[in-house]
Amino acid sequence: MRKFHHYIAIEQLSFHMKSTRCFFIIVLMALAKIGLAQVREVSISYDGVHGYDSALGQVLEWSSLKEEPRVRSSDKPPEGLRLRWLGTSGFELGDNKTTILIDPFVSRPSISNPLAPLIIDTTAVDELILKPMGDRNVDAILVSHAHADHVMDVPLVLSRSTTTDHSPLLVGDPNTVALVESYHLSAKTRLLAFDDGVVHYLIGQFGDFTVEAVRSLHPQYDFLPWRGPEGEIEGHPPFTGFDYLSYRNIAIAYIISYRGLKFVFCDGAILQ
The missing domain is CATH 3.60.15.10 (Ribonuclease Z/Hydroxyacylglutathione hydrolase-like)
Structure with a gap:
């Protein structure tokens, strides 16, 4: 009987460890989903650009920026x-x-x-x-x-x-x-x-x-x-x-x- 109870205790511990691992995996997947949701996927088209073959696939730009950065341009470039x-x-x-x-x-x-x-x-x-x-x-x-x-x-x-x-x-x-x-x-x-x-x-x-x-x-x-x-x-x-x-x-x-x-x-x- 003691051996039987010992076996049950081990099974309960194993179940608890598996449940803990599943919980952490679910948390990690949720965090990954949240992180990817904050990333903006922008498709870049090279249609009509010499030397680019659209058959090679779609080029993707991953950016966490909410808007394009503002870069100050020259008022009047040198002639x-x-x-x-x-x-x-x-x-x-x-x-x-x-x-x-x-x-x-x-x-x-x-x-x-x-x-x-x-x-x-x-x-x-x-x-x-x-x-x-x-x-x-x-x-x-x-x-x-x-x-x-x-x-x-x-x-x-x-x-x-x-x-x-x-x-x-x-x-x-x-x-x-x-x-x-x-x-x-x-x-x-x-x-x-x-x-x-x-x-x-x-x-x-x-x-x-x-x-x-x-x-x-x-x-x-x-x-x-x-x-x-x-x-x-x-x-x-x-x-x-x-x-x-x-x-x-x-x-x-x-x-x-x-x-x-x-x-x-x-x-x-x-x-x-």
């Missing part, structure tokens, strides 16, 4: 100032005598086979980046980090922009420099590697533009504690998507000053 969006995080910034490219990437390689080499779309680079520039030279190419959607087209842009009389300065992390060097471009190529041990660096003056580099951290992906593929780039082209790696999760932010204006190009959180 001749030019800012052109290239897609993704790519920009062309310049005036009548200077041109700076930030993360120039316009290729849209297929992602149906992740192990297949990514091929630079030479036509897209020529038509969407270089041709609209006309006779203007590229003075600097600034790369935030060495993931494919930021650096993939850079070797071709750099090669097309280098002549016997002119060579742009390429700024990036050690992975960006290693990737460009693997293409064995012209000996005139000028490269500046921004090491992760440096927090702030004055790159230099390009016409009326002053460029500074600040160490920042690659953002996480929504709620995942992951900042994308990371490591050191090795080998030679062609590269697959898995070969493009951020250097120690660092993404370089660029602060560009121009006649009293400041432009900040930042792909993540700036580290102080």
